[in-house]
Structure formats: C-alpha cells, structure tokens
Amino acid sequence: MSVGQPECDSAAPDRPRGGALVRRHRLSTRVWHWVNAVTLLVMLMSGLMIFNAHPRLYWGEYGANFDEPWLKIGTLRNTRTGEDSGFLQVGSRRFDTTGVLGLWKDAEGRERRHAFPYWATIPSQYSLSVARIWHLAFAWVLALGLLFHLLWSLINGHLRRDIHVTRAEWNPRHLWHEIWRHARLRFPTGAAALRYNSLQKLSYAGVLFILLPLMIVTGLAMSPATDAWAPIVTEAFGGRQSARSVHFIAAFLLIAFFLVHIVMVVLAGPFNEVRAMISGNYRLPKEKGE
Amino acid sequence: MTEKLILSRRRLIRAGAVGAGGLLLTGCDRLFENAAFRSVLESGEDLHMATQRALGRDALAREFSVHEMSPVFRANGSREGSGEAYKSQLAQGFADWSLKVDGLVERPLAMPLDVLKALPLRSQITRHDCVEGWSAIGQWRGPRLAHLLDLARLKPQTRYIVFHCADVLHGHPYYESIDLVDAFHPQTILAWEMNGRPLEEKHGAPLRLRVERQLGYKHAKFVTRIEARSSLEGLYGGRGGYWEDQGAYAWYAGI
Numbered sequence: 001m002s003v004g005q006p007e008c009d010s011a012a013p014d015r016p017r018g019g020a021l022v023r024r025h026r027l028s029t030r031v032w033h034w035v036n037a038v039t040l041l042v043m044l045m046s047g048l049m050i051f052n053a054h055p056r057l058y059w060g061e062y063g064a065n066f067d068e069p070w071l072k073i074g075t076l077r078n079t080r081t082g083e084d085s086g087f088l089q090v091g092s093r094r095f096d097t098t099g100v101l102g103l104w105k106d107a108e109g110r111e112r113r114h115a116f117p118y119w120a121t122i123p124s125q126y127s128l129s130v131a132r133i134w135h136l137a138f139a140w141v142l143a144l145g146l147l148f149h150l151l152w153s154l155i156n157g158h159l160r161r162d163i164h165v166t167r168a169e170w171n172p173r174h175l176w177h178e179i180w181r182h183a184r185l186r187f188p189t190g191a192a193a194l195r196y197n198s199l200q201k202l203s204y205a206g207v208l209f210i211l212l213p214l215m216i217v218t219g220l221a222m223s224p225a226t227d228a229w230a231p232i233v234t235e236a237f238g239g240r241q242s243a244r245s246v247h248f249i250a251a252f253l254l255i256a257f258f259l260v261h262i263v264m265v266v267l268a269g270p271f272n273e274v275r276a277m278i279s280g281n282y283r284l285p286k287e288k289g290e
Numbered sequence: 291m292t293e294k295l296i297l298s299r300r301r302l303i304r305a306g307a308v309g310a311g312g313l314l315l316t317g318c319d320r321l322f323e324n325a326a327f328r329s330v331l332e333s334g335e336d337l338h339m340a341t342q343r344a345l346g347r348d349a350l351a352r353e354f355s356v357h358e359m360s361p362v363f364r365a366n367g368s369r370e371g372s373g374e375a376y377k378s379q380l381a382q383g384f385a386d387w388s389l390k391v392d393g394l395v396e397r398p399l400a401m402p403l404d405v406l407k408a409l410p411l412r413s414q415i416t417r418h419d420c421v422e423g424w425s426a427i428g429q430w431r432g433p434r435l436a437h438l439l440d441l442a443r444l445k446p447q448t449r450y451i452v453f454h455c456a457d458v459l460h461g462h463p464y465y466e467s468i469d470l471v472d473a474f475h476p477q478t479i480l481a482w483e484m485n486g487r488p489l490e491e492k493h494g495a496p497l498r499l500r501v502e503r504q505l506g507y508k509h510a511k512f513v514t515r516i517e518a519r520s521s522l523e524g525l526y527g528g529r530g531g532y533w534e535d536q537g538a539y540a541w542y543a544g545i
Contacts, residue, residue: 042318045318050423051423053421053422053423054420054422054423054424056424061354061358061417061425061427062360062417062425062426062427063424063425064360064362064363064364064420064424064425064426065364065424066360066361066362066364067360067361067362118315119315122315122318122319123318123319123322124315124316124318124319125319127537127538128421128422128537129533129537129538129539129540130322130538132421132539132540133322133328133331133332133334133335133538133540134318134322134331136334136335136338136540136545137330137331137332137333137334137335138334139334140334140337222419222423223342223544223545224351224417224419224502224503224504224505224544225342225346225503225504225544225545226342226346226544226545227351227352227417227503228346228349228350228351228352228502228503229342229345229346229349230345230346231352234352240417240419240425241424241425244423
C-alpha cells in the first residue's frame with residue numbers, strides 16, 4: 001500500500017462489503033503506533049520510579065517536605081497496634097492502599113515502603129538515577145516520534161481524512177447518539193467500520209494534540225535549564241511544581257485512554273484489530289443480513 | 291459454551307498480561323545490564339546537553355522576589371561537614387579557614403573567608419530543583435566564580451572546574467564539576483550567605499556553589515578547594531562528581 005493512498009474511502013465505486021479483507025492502517029501509522037506504545041510504557045514505568053523519589057505533588061513554583069502537598073503516597077504506623085499501612089492522600093482524604101502503594105511486598109516477599117510497587121516501575125528495584133536514564137532517553141523517542149508522525153500525517157492526509165472531526169460530528173445530538181451506541185456495544189459494520197467514529201476521532205485527537213504534547217511540555221517545564229531560556233513554559237502552568245502535578249495527571253489520563261482503548265479492541269475483535277495494526281489487513285465486520 | 295469461551299479468553303488475556311508484564315520487567319532490568327544498550331540510553335544525556343546549550347547557552351535562570359521564597363528551605367544530602375579540622379573551623383566561625391584555588395592556574399590562591407566576603411557580590415533569589423522532584427526558593431549571596439577564576443588566571447587547557455568539599459557521604463568525599471560555560475555564567479556564584487544569614491552548616495557552610503541551571507546535586511556544599519582541570523579522568527570514579535560516580539546520575543543535570 002502506498003503511503004499516499006487513502007486509508008478508507010467509503011465513496012469508492014467498489015465499496016468494500018462486510019467479510020472482505022481490506023487494507024486498513026498505513027505503514028507510518030502502524031510503525032508509530034507500536035513504537036509509541038513501547039515508549040509510553042517505558043515512560044510511565046520509569047516515571048513512576050522517579051515519582052517514588054519524592055511521592056508528593058504540590059501546586060505553585062516550589063514544594064518540598066515542609067510544604068503542603070495536594071497528593072501524597074506514604075506509609076503510616078498505627079501507634080496502638082504498631083502495624084504499618086500504605087496510604088494515598090488526596091487533599092484531606094486518605095485511602096488505605098496497603099499492598100499496592102506505600103507498603104507492599106517485592107517478588108521475594110520482602111516488605112517495601114516506596115510509593116509505587118516493583119511490578120509497576122523501571123527498574124524494578126529502587127533507583128532514581130537508572131529510572132532517569134530510561135525516562136530521559138525515551139523522552140527523545142516520544143517527542144521526535146510524535147513530531148514526525150504529526151508532520152507526516154499532515155502531509156499524507158491522515159489527519160485531514162481520518163482524525164479531523166467534522167462540523168456534523170461536533171453536533172451534540174450526534175455525539176450523544178454515538179455515546180449511546182458505544183454504551184450498547186453497537187459497533188459499525190461493513191464499509192462504515194473503515195472510518196473512525198466521532199468518539200474515536202475525539203479521543204485520538206485528544207491524545208495526539210493535547211495529552212502527548214502536554215506530557216512533553218510539562219516534562220520540559222521541570223528542567224531547570226529549559227526554565228532559563230523558555231521561562232514561559234514553566235510559568236504557563238503556574239510554576240514548576242504545578243507543571244509536575246499536571247505531568248502526573250496527564251500521565252494518568254493516558255492510562256485511562258489506554259484502558260478504554262484495550263477494552264474497545266477486545267470488544268471489537270482483538271485478532272482482527274491487532275492484525276490490522278500489525279500487517280495492515282483488516283476483515284470488515286459483516287453487516288446485518290449479509 | 292459462549293460463557294466458557296469468554297471466561298477462558300479472559301483468563302488467557304489476564305495470564306498474557308501478567309506474563310508480558312513480568313517478561314517486560316525482567317527484560318528491562320536485563321537489557322540495562324547490557325553495556326551497549328545502556329550506553330545508547332546514556333547518550334540521551336549528551337543530546338539533552340547539546341540541545342540545551344544550543345538553545346540557551348547564556349540564558350539566565352529565573353529570579354524571584356522576596357515574597358515568592360519558600361517559608362522553609364529544605365536541607366538534604368550531607369547535612370554536616372566531616373573531620374576534626376572542619377568541626378574546629380566551624381566552631382571558630384571559619385576565622386582561619388581559606389578557600390584554595392589551584393590546578394591549571396597561573397596563580398594558585400588561598401583566600402580567607404573575610405577576603406572572599408570583600409569581593410564584589412551577587413545576590414539572587416532562585417529556585418533550587420532537587421533531582422528527586424522537589425523545589426525550594428531561596429536567596430543566595432556571594433562572589434561570582436568567574437571573578438575568582440580570573441584572579442587565579444586559568445591556563446588555556448582548562449576544560450573543567452572541580453569543587454572539592456569537606457563532606458564525606460558513605461565513605462566517599464563529595465565533589466562536583468562543571469564546564470567553563472557554567473563556570474563563567476553570571477549566576478554561578480560561591481554563596482556564603484543564604485536568606486540573609488551566613489550559610490548554616492546543613493546548607494554547606496562556609497561556601498556553597500550555585501550553578502542555577504542545573505539540579506541540586508551539582509550545587510556542591512562545604513566547598514574548600516577549587517581545581518582547574520583539563521579532564522575528569524583519574525579523579526575519584528572519573529565521572530565528574532560524587533553522585534555521578536556512586537549512583538549513575540548524569541553529569542549534565544540541566545534536565
């Protein structure tokens with residue numbers, strides 16, 4: 001498939017029918033998808049390890065142990081029973097997270113007191129410096145990958161044809177209809193399955209144009225060197241600690257996207273969907289009565 | 291039948307996810323032990339430094355106003371200097387203490403603290419960013435490092451300025467190093483005053499380096515000797531600093 005060819009064109013004369021094996025994702029989309037999937041996983045897991053070095057989040061320019069965090073993960077000792085527990089505190093609300101956050105057992109069964117557990121971090125054993133090596137190297141793959149993918153998608157028409165949310169799709173009644181269809185797990189069939197629906201477009205656009213750039217920009221806002229030549233980046237978020245908080249929140253929004261994405265792939269037929277993203281071949285779901 | 295199928299599919303996915311997670315984890319840890327892979331990852335640091343220098347070689351770190359300062363400035367790392375000599379100097383207010391400037395210089399210096407305090411001063415309220423993620427804003431005052439280096443007259447082969455310190459962490463003396471771009475940066479000072487008072491011991495009395503566009507571990511405390519060098523090789527672990535040697539932290543800490 002040549003890269004300039006449209007991914008899906010329902011107006012084509014030989015309109016593909018349900019059951020037909022068709023070309024779905026172009027090569028550039030497929031390559032970026034998998035490179036980015038691995039990169040985001042490494043970024044997330046090394047990022048959680050970096051967070052473990054100071055498991056508190058603040059608003060504003062400064063924030064350290066003597067200042068009030070809005071989010072905190074830690075370990076508590078019950079003075080009466082002498083038992084320890086892990087907790088997550090958001091504002092003034094505290095949740096017991098023993099076993100997962102703040103107090104957990106490692107692979108050998110030893111009790112650990114870091115915020116995020118070994119199975120969620122890179123490296124699995126506490127090391128801020130090694131996590132930073134992973135995180136700051138893969139940051140290049142994330143940023144340059146996104147930049148080139150967006151530029152290429154602009155050139156080859158992927159953005160205009162597949163991601164662009166049309167005026168009709170922004171219509172609240174249309175959106176509500178799509179949400180209703182999604183909730184009842186009614187997925188498009190036949191040639192309609194070749195197009196991203198409005199909710200898909202909105203979530204992909206949200207990731208491509210809001211969440212991923214936000215991760216990169218808030219990451220840069222935490223760099224003292226960048227803050228010198230581009231102070232507006234840090235200031236725009238209301239300070240370095242605010243940028244760090246937004247970095248963390250955006251990361252969890254990406255996790256939310258990932259979970260919904262996986263659920264949708266599983267519901268839509270994981271083999272067909274994953275094959276389409278690997279080889280580009282996609283079998284159109286059959287229409288009713290076909 | 292369908293229920294069974296769904297269940298087994300669910301179980302399969304779950305087993306797959308756990309298996310893949312485990313593989314990925316041990317895979318990443320193993321991969322990092324591979325010297326070639328690790329050096330590729332570490333080259334990310336060089337790319338960051340080159341980019342930062344290209345975009346903001348002479349940029350000034352942001353300075354803040356008095357009412358933007360942290361109410362309490364956290365101290366961490368070494369909170370005290372080591373050895374009898376340091377303790378007795380601390381007790382005497384560093385009266386017969388002097389800062390040495392040597393190595394690749396035309397005129398080695400031994401500068402008493404009161405002479406150092408008489409040099410033209412720079413005062414700045416800046417944000418201190420720890421590699422761990424926290425920040426604190428404080429006021430620093432002291433002579434520019436460039437002024438001292440000009441007095442000592444660097445030899446042309448100098449590429450690094452090394453700071454030898456009076457604190458020992460886990461049995462190793464603390465030291466740090468920067469290149470000449472940072473050494474001659476206008477905000478790079480040797481602070482003997484913090485928040486309007488002489489530097490406290492926990493903050494590195496009598497002198498602390500401020501190298502504002504880098505993370506906290508580069509800001510050597512308890513500075514007793516400044517050495518001009520052409521290379522970092524052969525100095526302690528050879529990576530240019532305590533944390534660089536002991537913990538695989540990056541030498542360039544602008545990110």
